[in-house]
Amino acid sequence: MADAAPSRPLARLRLGDREFELGRRTLVAGILNCTPDSFFDGGLHAGPREAVARYHQMAEEGADWIDLGGESTRPGAEPVPALEEWRRVEPVCAAARRAGHPLPLSIDTTKAEVAERALDAGAAIVNDVSALRFDPRLAALAARYRAGLILMHMRGEPRSMQREPRYGDVVAEVRDELAAALRAAAGRGVDEARVVIDPGIGFGKTVAHNLEILRRLGEFSLLGRPVMVGCSRKSFIGAVCDAPPPERLEGTLAAHVAAALAGAHVVRVHDVAAHRRALALADALLGGPPES
Numbered sequence: 001m002a003d004a005a006p007s008r009p010l011a012r013l014r015l016g017d018r019e020f021e022l023g024r025r026t027l028v029a030g031i032l033n034c035t036p037d038s039f040f041d042g043g044l045h046a047g048p049r050e051a052v053a054r055y056h057q058m059a060e061e062g063a064d065w066i067d068l069g070g071e072s073t074r075p076g077a078e079p080v081p082a083l084e085e086w087r088r089v090e091p092v093c094a095a096a097r098r099a100g101h102p103l104p105l106s107i108d109t110t111k112a113e114v115a116e117r118a119l120d121a122g123a124a125i126v127n128d129v130s131a132l133r134f135d136p137r138l139a140a141l142a143a144r145y146r147a148g149l150i151l152m153h154m155r156g157e158p159r160s161m162q163r164e165p166r167y168g169d170v171v172a173e174v175r176d177e178l179a180a181a182l183r184a185a186a187g188r189g190v191d192e193a194r195v196v197i198d199p200g201i202g203f204g205k206t207v208a209h210n211l212e213i214l215r216r217l218g219e220f221s222l223l224g225r226p227v228m229v230g231c232s233r234k235s236f237i238g239a240v241c242d243a244p245p246p247e248r249l250e251g252t253l254a255a256h257v258a259a260a261l262a263g264a265h266v267v268r269v270h271d272v273a274a275h276r277r278a279l280a281l282a283d284a285l286l287g288g289p290p291e292s
């Protein structure tokens with residue numbers, strides 16, 4: 001009989017001098033938006049004290065890394081000046097450093113000025129939702145600091161990306177555009193072993209496009225890099241589950257379990273503890289822990 005069990009290819013990720021094998025367990029990147037206007041947690045962690053408390057809370061809940069952002073990229077969002085963006089995230093970078101970086105920190109920015117300050121403060125990964133389109137200097141910077149680099153796919157820019165996005169074959173086109181971004185990164189000195197790819201759920205995609213990407217996520221493994229996915233409380237979940245952002249946890253867990261079974265190595269989430277529990281099941285189905 002054919003083996004119908006889901007599987008996930010292992011993938012290696014280099015950060016600094018260290019090399020990690022991804023895929024035995026789904027990694028959880030906890031979202032920490034120090035913004036007044038993010039679509040779900042906007043304003044909740046905008047103050048330094050709340051942001052630092054949230055960092056420690058997500059670490060205790062079992063996050064594998066923290067993705068720190070100071071600019072919302074929700075549809076329609078306006079860009080924030082680099083200095084203001086850095087002012088928002090700096091207290092968390094400082095607190096993480098004081099705590100001896102118990103978890104790797106990724107800086108979710110499209111600006112080299114912000115990324116450089118975060119890398120100086122000890123961030124290990126640059127999360128670029130424009131895949132080097134907005135600020136190509138991010139590539140040389142990531143290379144110089146020997147940091148990880150997340151290349152996320154987006155069509156257009158946040159201000160306008162949801163105006164009638166069109167694709168022929170969305171998976172093939174997103175994958176080809178990510179392949180081109182990977183080549184551009186390598187051309188600017190980035191070691192491919194440091195790159196994570198992300199199809200950019202909700203970034204210039206309709207509900208149908210997002211569902212198609214999740215269904216066929218396994219096709220992204222052809223690029224040979226770890227795959228990250230971020231569905232957390234996004235509007236396609238609202239559309240499918242008929243729920244506003246505060247009521248999208250169950251849909252988010254379902255989407256991320258499906259993503260893990262289809263090959264995601266990392267999921268980007270607002271709700272760390274709930275994901276740890278849900279993903280334990282996905283990982284068990286994939287043949288990983290628990291061992292007993």
Ligand code: HH2
Nearest residue numbers: 033038039072073074150152198201230
């Ligand atoms: N989604 C958001 C922001 N950054 N980075 C990656 N790699 N993948 C994603 O899917 C992704 C991302 C948008 O979500 P959120 O940060 O929750 O909201 P906002 O942009 O409003 O701050």
